Structure formats: structure tokens, C-alpha cells
Amino acid sequence: MGGCGSGRPGYKQKSEGCRSLDVNSMNREGCLNAGCAGNFTWSRDGDLIAQIGFHTEERGVVLDYRVRLHGGDWEAVTQYVPLTYTECRFGGQRPYFHCPGIVSKQHCGRRVGKLFSGGRYFLCRHC
Numbered sequence: 771m772g773g774c775g776s777g778r779p780g781y782k783q784k785s786e787g788c789r790s791l792d793v794n795s796m797n798r799e800g801c802l803n804a805g806c807a808g809n810f811t812w813s814r815d816g817d818l819i820a821q822i823g824f825h826t827e828e829r830g831v832v833l834d835y836r837v838r839l840h841g842g843d844w845e846a847v848t849q850y851v852p853l854t855y856t857e858c859r860f861g862g863q864r865p866y867f868h869c870p871g872i873v874s875k876q877h878c879g880r881r882v883g884k885l886f887s888g889g890r891y892f893l894c895r896h897c
């Protein structure tokens with residue numbers, strides 16, 4: 771178990787055309803332990819296309835990154851994503867993100883294994 775110590779990259783994944791965060795990959799890498807911090811990077815053809823920083827708290831993950839939408843100015847974004855755990859039938863616990871999205875003034879709150887970045891924030895695929 772390497773875990774993800776500070777300053778070391780958390781994990782890398784292949785570009786799927788869409789930036790996504792996979793709670794199970796993070797869990798495997800030990801990135802969901804409170805106090806853990808690192809970076810996620812996405813690259814395409816060897817070029818870095820996106821990088822975000824994160825640190826993990828007791829009940830959630832804080833994402834810290836910059837986005838540039840529609841050729842505008844770079845914006846600093848800090849996004850808090852709550853985490854939840856459910857008991858597995860075979861013992862152990864399975865982690866989920868709670869989607870932090872807000873649709874029609876309703877908090878989404880779906881329990882999802884993956885979040886996708888379409889615009890400014892990381893949200894579930896329904897949002």
C-alpha cells in the first residue's frame with residue numbers, strides 16, 4: 771500500500787474526453803483517508819490537459835483547481851464533495867460521493883461512484 775503522501779501524485783488516469791473522478795480508484799490509492807492530499811492529473815497524448823489539487827477531510831474531499839470557461843479568465847474553484855460509506859454485504863465499506871450539484875434549486879445529493887467535470891464543477895452524470 772503506497773497511499774498518497776503529500777506532494778506525490780494521487781493517481782493518473784487515461785483521458786476519456788471528459789475529466790472524471792472515480793471514488794473507487796481514490797479509495798484503492800488510499801486517497802480517501804482524512805488528511806491525505808495530492809493532485810489529479812489528466813493528460814492527452816502525453817500533454818497535461820488538466821490538474822487539480824485535493825485534500826481529504828473526515829467526511830469529504832475538497833477539490834481545489836482553476837477553470838477557464840469559454841475563453842474567459844481563469845477562475846479559482848474550491849469544491850467540497852461529501853463522502854458517504856455503505857456497508858458491504860461481504861464486509862468492509864464501499865465509498866460514494868454525494869453529488870454536490872444543485873438543479874432547479876434542489877440539492878442533487880445523489881450517491882455516485884463517479885463525478886464528471888463538464889463545466890465549472892465536478893457533478894454526477896445526471897446533473
Ligand SMILES: [Zn+2]
Pocket residue numbers: 869870871878879880893894895896897
Ligand atoms: Zn447530481
